[in-house]
Amino acid sequence: MSETFWQRLDKAARSITPFGLTLFLVILSVVPMRIPGYAEIAPVLALMAVYHWAIYRPNLMPLWSIFVLGVLQDLLSGVPLGLYIIVFLTVYGVVLSQRRFFAGRSFLLYWLGFGIMAFCAAVESWFLASLWHLSLLNFETVFFQFLLSMGIFPFVAWVFLRWQQALLGPDQDVS
């Protein structure tokens, strides 16, 4: 296939957008919202992106990019370094291995899948953070954070689905 330079540039620019969007969500999650009660249970927005792209375009979100996003999330949000790297990598790994179950099904199932993954991620992050601080942290906050993530997910997912339809074209890497 002979592509011109501009076509290749265009393709490259499109294919880094999943990473770019996720990076944007990492940064957005530390912006103070000033809504009463929101900050304590602000969802980990990047987790939604990791889940989504692991299902639909894992080839555009390689492992190392998940690692980089985790590092940034940890450094910016002030949690122990390594916490969200491990959480993101686990979610990515599990979703990738169960991709057949998630991909191409109904939106409801896709949402349910996120619910399961987000809950596991919540428990995992709570466990890791408790281990780090050597004291049991408040699980209630983590649980409400999970519930809010579930509520926000359809909106973020809708944006992602539209984005990939408009910019990324059909998936070439269906396994």
Next chain:
Amino acid sequence: MEQRPSALLRLAAPLRSLVQRFMYLGLIAAAFGLMLVGKIDALLIDRMRAEVTNAVAPIVTALSQPLATISEAIVAVKSLSTIREENIRLAQENANLKQWLLVARKLQAENIALQTLLSSVDDRKPRYITARVVAGTRGAFANSFVINAGSGDNVRKGQAVLNDQGFVGRVSVVAKHSARVLLANDINSRVPIIIENTRTRGILAGSNTNRPKLIHLPPNARVTTSERVVTSGHGGVFPPGLPVGVVASINDGGVEVKLFADYHKMEFVRVADYGLSGFVDTSAVTPSAGGKAEKRR
């Protein structure tokens, strides 16, 4: 190339998945390694955190501007409906405060007179640095803010951070143009306090919830709800007398304090430079650590 997989590619596919699996496990191990490094050398991670935050701070500031405008607009619309009640309440409060002003003036004059009589040593007057809160994380894992003033603006590690309501936290990590503030309810936060009326000493320990707890109170201490808690100044980290909060509840779990500072509304904070060195002088912990720090730069 995708249309006709060659023999080489067919051979390479399992190899690739093997490499991927190794990479996956390797990255997870690396993440655990980083966690361990953070536990061993917290200063190194702090410096990394500071630099990354410093780099991202302008983007976050730009993003926070429209969000602040939106939330201000929402508040403005909301307050319109209660504007009459608010006006009446403020008028009453104003009348109340005017009386307090008279009392305060009288007490201030008396205080100055008594202090000159005793020739007591004055507490140092602080220099304030006002900064905007540009980023923040709250929740079960961490409670901190990022402010847009750093070492270039004379912000130093350990300084007390206040707002108009009271004590907010302390500066934990400083970069050139940004700093991280550890909030008083963070699990790593310990603030020496004193209960204003009974002069009972204690430590305010954060627990990553909205209500930090009082620990190390004397065994026979009598604490009642709605008593004011202020910084004690012990240890020389924070100046004495900064309002922290009120005792909210006393139960078997301990004494919980409701902080005066309202974290979700916070837009600007003041970093108070009292010229206190603090009891942990990180530059003098070990000479070797200092040497290493120099080499890293």
